[in-house]
Structures are given as structure tokens and as C-alpha cells.
Amino acid sequence: MTDPLFGRFPGLAVGGYRVTSPESYQYNCIAWAASRDDRWWWPHQDAFWPPGAPLAVTLHAFEAVYNAIGYTRCADQGFDVRFEKIAIFTDVQDMPTHAAR
Secondary structure: OHOOOOOOOOOHHHHHOOOOOOOOOOOOHHHHHHHOOOOOEEEOOOEEEOOOOOOOOOOHHHHHHHHHHOOOOOOOOOOOOOOOEEEEEEEEOEEEEEEOO
């Protein structure tokens, strides 16, 4: 049986992956990528969004969130044991849909 995540994120099948936290209504992938599991992160009034980050569902806004907690844009997307990286996944319109650490 094929993992249903491969349909949404086909790159997982090539690079390998593992689930590192169970699905939860307490937090989402955006929070988990920021090492938080105590609240839902999303740029709207019913969720937490770091102060000063643009209130928009854009790649720029999500990069600003992770920059604010110490991450910087990488030169490449490859795995490197020396760094902890966050991947921000977007849809065809460049709107963030998922994040992984």
C-alpha cells in the first residue's frame, strides 16, 4: 500500500522520511517545525503568529517567522548533518501548505 502522503508530497518517496510526531489538534506542522507543540500557528486571529511577522499566507511571511526564531535561508535544499533545516512546502500558487523540520 502506498503512503497517502506521497500523493501530496511526492518528494518524500525519493528522499525517505519518518513521522516524528503524531497528528494533533493542539498544534500544527508550522508550530512543530518551530519546535513548539503547545499551540496552533497560522497567520489569522484565532491562532498564534509571532509578533512582527507579516499576517499573510505567503512564503515571505513564513520565512519571516522562522527567521525571527533564528533560522536563515539555506544555499541549497540538500540534507546536511551539520544543520537543522526547516522546509516550507507551497502549492502551485506559492502559498505555504506545510512545514517540516
